[in-house]
Amino acid sequence: MQPLSVTAFTATCAAGLGRAELLGALDAGRSGLRSNDFGREPLATWIGRVTDIEDAPLPAEFSRYECRNNRLAWMGLQRDGFLEAVRAARTRYGAERVALVLGTSTSSIGATEEAYTRLTAEGQFPEDLRYQAVHTPHSTGEFLQTVLGLRNVAVTVATACSSSAKAFAQGARLLELGVADAVVVGGVDSLCGSVLFGFHSLQLVSAEPCRPFDAARSGISIGEAAAFALLERDGAGPRLLGYGESSDAHHMSTPHPSGRGARLAMNEALNRAAIDSGDIDYINLHGTASTKNDEIEAQAIAAMFPATTHGSSTKGWTGHTLGAAGALEAVITLLSLESGLKPGNLNSRELDAACGPQVQLGNARGMVRHAMSNSFGFGGSNCVLLFAAAGAA
């Protein structure tokens, strides 16, 4: 495909608010995970919680969108000049030419969960939560379209953990076909009971901070994040070279045993970018620290990439931010391209025997010209993004 420019990007998560804090935490090996203190009956686990969301209400004019997810989206827009970059694109092209594709898994379901804990005597939602805007998956997409004043495509992608990686692919098609001149892509997912107790019910939640690719890993740590990028056909910045999408066609909550879908998506991304696996300097792996994902992903990486490719999961810093993970980890991949920092697997001590030489415990530094980001979702939805540094061939 014709490479696209990433002219602005930002991320807000437990490991940092904005790019500088996030890069600092990655470099220093400083995890954002903490013992679970979310909700009324916190499970014994660790979470990647963004502090201060509770103290950051939306501007009054947007109060009908009030909920944790939309607050996190609003916080995320304020960093790294992202809001200004979108406004400048809107001025440059017109609101009709700037699209929005947002990935999320649970969107503002936290508001619906809260309503059920405060039902009236008649079994109705409480007065302050009796509005449709937050009780639907497109809540955050509609909120962002409204606050950004955009009039092109505005849509929510909800394919679980691949959601916001797929937002990049869908956005790229809008640019390719000339429907839009700029696309805001991103992911926003916030902590809620559904995912904490839901993943717990599947016995996938770890009692300790997650340890991706560790031989003794014991499950995931759930996190929350808002991450955004602005894609344009031309402009300064790193480039989106390709994407690959596939389905496992195997099981709703466990990956295909040979990593069939993951390999298909990685190969398609390489083909679309017209580069070889040997050109990839860094891969931000999906690496949830669940037993099966990490084993299968490590085997696929070992089979497909040379020993010179450095691979890691950054979920030890951020937790698994689910529908926001694709965009958050795309931002981390872009930071790697900019800084030369290749993160390791934080919290992990001894790598699983399935890992090849690509998967690294510690951080490294070096030239990063091409880098990939893997997102493999629940329901067997896979998406791989491939980026190049600004100025790289």
Add this chain to the structure above:
Amino acid sequence: MNLLANTPRLYVNGVALWSPRLPGWERARRILAGLEPAPAESAPRPAPELLPPTERRRAPDTVAVALEAALAACKSAGLPPHSLPCVFSSMHGDLAITDYMCATLASTPALVSPTKFHNSVHNAAAGYWTIAAECTRPYTSLSAGDHSFGAGLLETCMQALSAHENILLVAYDIDARGPLAAVALSKHLLSAALVVSPERGTNTLAAFELRLVTGEALTPSGARAENAALVAGNSTESCLPFMEAIARGGTHDVLTLATPTLGLDTRIEVF
């Protein structure tokens, strides 16, 4: 203003529709065209034949209606289900499971059912479809409020034009349950499916020219009142004008919204 530089022509190579009073395309086509009356009785929930027999009854409503239309559209197009990239769209996902999850979290959070949880994701229907169809092609699962059908149709057209191949669209919503029903307004079961491509297929039903228009005061096309009443209140009811045009035959201009200010302006020519 057309957001596209040209006016691409796309083909409807397969079609399907299911709702309790429009149970399957062949009857729906005759009912929507005014050739026969709608049944007075609602049809029972479909049992998608692609699912293993043990799962047909247990499947969530969203999965049942979505898979019914998905398979019927593939058959209509004469294409194997495993061969098609697919776009699923639904305003709400499975409202019955959302009600279950929220009620359980409010009372006994530690007792959330793992099966209900993995069926609660918005992409459950798409996930079950690709598993049942043994389809490793990509799927997506979209929501855009009341305009989810239009947003799904738009992405289907984008994928078809980008990849020059047949893409399966499956749009669906179900009825809301419990306290949620007061704020998530959706009734009945409804699914609509299309196979869309820039190339004619063997069983092509219609062609349409696509323009993407923007504006403050876009008025979507309406279906005939007696037809609209058959699916009224379902959050995917905005599919009906497009589906009705195919059912009636002839040439029709249909405007389908993908957002409040963006519409798919289609001139549909039925063969």
